[in-house]
Amino acid sequence: MKIVTWNINGIRTFRGGIQKALDCLDADIVCFQETKVTRDLLDERTAIVDGYSSYFSFSRGRSGYSGVATYCKDSATPFAAEEGLTGLLTTHDDKVGCYGDLTEFSDEELQLLDNEGRAVITQHRIMCQDQMQTVTVVNVYCPRADPEKPERKQFKLRFYKVLQHRAESLLKAGSHVIVLGDVNTSHRPIDHCDPNDIDVFEENPGRKWLNGFLHHDASEKTNEEGFDEECDVTSTEPHSGKFVDIFRYFHPTRTSAFTCWSTLTGARQTNYGTRIDYIFADYLLATEYFEAADLMPEVEGSDHCPVWGKLSCSLLPSPKLPPLCTRHLPEFTGKQQKLSRFLVKVDQKSMDVLPGSQEAEERRENVNPLGVGNISGKKRTLTVESAAPKGKKTKTTKTTSKPQGSLLSFFKPKLTNGVPSMETPVSHKDEVTSSPYFQKECTAKQEVSSVTGRDTEAAEGVYDGSSKATQDSENLMETKCERLTPKPTVEASDPKKGASSVFWKSVLHGPPPPPPCKVHGEPCVLRTVKKEGPNLGRQFFVCARPQGHTSNPEARCNFFAWVDKGK
Incomplete structure (x- = not known):
């Protein structure tokens, strides 16, 4: 059994389709994070x-x-699947269950923790040493603590706590548990490219949580490279947490093993990153059944790389798909929805489910097909001609048998007193027709359409070069195009135009030439401050090389220079 986790930074970025990526990863269970897709944007x-x-x-x-x-491969079909950690998003019968004690959280807080789409749980049956067992895979994308948003730091810690409650509750119920994904915290100094705050590194709240969540094994060592050689990684006696960092279990001393790099600074070229993507497994599963684990930094396509783990167990597929499977979604079942579903009165009691759940969205769409008040934030577009959003007036379109004219007819001079006049002077509104593009595209085929009131296809049917009426129309419209062509009002030698050009060049000057950096003597790159503060919007020059450790001669030097406002 092989399992892979990967933060893909947008599932729609796979131009060749997700099938190719799955085949390349060649795993039984593949867990993606940061898909950046909502249900209305999910394609078949x-x-x-x-x-x-x-x-x-x-x-x-x-x-x-x-x-x-x-x-999940068909050979690894789960027998239960569930969205979220709290259970509030799941109303079907085949749910995983085991939520732990969440009494310290309010229902509103639990709903907010799950409404960002950060967890999917699948439960599988495995055969290990001729014994059938259960393993629950918790795929998570943990929140990032934005330094500019203090409330997100608290949100992240609360998410960690709910995750731990759920994982330990599943373990207590008798299932093996694998927690994997983007945890958004580097655990030890060895997992960080440049831990400058080494004295307070362990004081980070996320790292404190990891210390309590993880078993004190290989990841706990602390010699000169960050490890304690006296620690017995093969001990079967748990020292603290109930889970093991699988990568560190197999590679306790490997340095420069990172899974995430900054794309803004090109840090992947110099391997200046962090390890924040993990596979955690319960202690017994990790020590008894995991055979190997590693990183895949050679796989590109995201600012993260995949992480894989391999177990000696074999998977036993479920004969039927869980209700959460995308094949059960109405938009992919191939069944046309009946109009009566949008008109029938729904019992209000049946609507008493979590507003953020998929079931609630489907039911609300049936009652309110226009999506007014939809909690998803993304209104689904439905073809309902008889209804219109509130506050907007519907326009009544007169239907006639006269075919629509060509696009060029919208750029003609207006008619006076309902009588066409070919002598109408060019107004400011008609300036678009005087452009060289419209003069060039003023072909006979288009002009016949304008004069006769026929669309382009109808005009093509009568224009064969032999009809006198057609020839007259062509000559008439050529004359019109000539009259629509404005005469130049300013000569190239006009001194006013030259003065205007000098003025705008002085105001809208381009960026200053880049200076060479002091160390490499190479042209620098221009950057702009986007962080809130007194320097917001200011420009500066830095070395053009990718970011890296100060000891790496190929990495960016510390050259920095502000761009003077006067330049």
């Missing part, structure tokens, strides 16, 4: 992949944000 090619079943969690509040997805 991504949702339905031959040989796999898929399970998604979507962000309810923002489009193109967060989101996770788990793909």
Whole structure:
């Protein structure tokens, strides 16, 4: 059994389709984070992949944000699947369950923790040493603590706590547990490219949580490279947490093993990154059944790289797909929705479910097909001609038998007193027709359409070069195009034009020439401050090389220079 986790930074960035990526990873279970897709944007090619079943969690509040997805080979079909950690997003019977004690959280807080689409849980049956067992895979995309948003730091810690409650509750119920994904915290100094705050490194709240969540094994060592050689990694006696960092279990002393790099600074070229993507497994599963684990930094396509783990167990597929599977979504079942579903009165009691859940969205769409008040934040477009959004007046369109004219007719001079006049002077509104593009495109085919009131296809049917009426129309419209062509009002030698050109060049001057950096003597790159503060919007020059450690001669030097406002 092979399992892979990868933060893909947008599932729609796979131009060749997700099928190719899955085939390249060649794993039984593939967990993606940061899919950045909402349900209304999920296309069939991504949702339905031959040989796999898929399970998604979507962000309810923002489009193109967060989101996770788990793909399972047909030979690894789960017998249960669930969205979220709290249980509030799941109303079907085949749910995973085991939520732990969440009494310290309010229902509103739990809903907010799950509404960003950060977790999908699948439960599988495995055969280990001729004994059938259960393993639950928790695919998570943990929040990032934005330094400019203090409330997100608290949100991240609360998410960690709910995650731990759920994982330990599943373990207590008798299932093996694998927690994997983007945790957004580097655990030890060895997992960080440049831990400058080494004295307070362990004081980070996220790292404190990891210390309590993880078993004190290989990841706890602390010699000169960050490890304690006296620590017995083969000990079967748990020292603290119930889970093991699988990569560090197999590679306790490997340095420069990172999974995430900044794309803005090109840090991947110099391997100046962090390890924030993990596979955690319960202690017994890690020590008894995991055979290997490693990183895949050679796989590009995201600012993260995949992480894989391999177990000696074999998977036993479920004979039927769980209700959460995307193949069960109405938009992919191939069944046309009945109009009566949008008109029938729904019992209000049946609407008493979590507003952010998929079931609630489907039911609300049936009652309110225009999506007014939809909590998802992304209104689904439905073809309902008889209804219109509130506050907007509907326009009544007169239907006539007269075919629509060509696009060029919208750029003609207006008619006076309902009588066409070919002598109408060019107004400012008609300046668009005087452009060289429209003069060039003023062909006989288009002009016949304008004069006769026929569309282009009808004009093509009568224009054969032999009709006198057609020839007259062509000559008439050529004359019109000539009259629509304005005469130049300013000569090239006009001194006013020259003065104007000098003025605008002085105001809209281009960027200053880049200075060479002091160390490499290479032209620098221009950057702009985007962080809120007194320097917001200011420009500066830095070395053009990718960011890296100060000891790396190929990395960026410390050259920095502000761009003077006067330049």
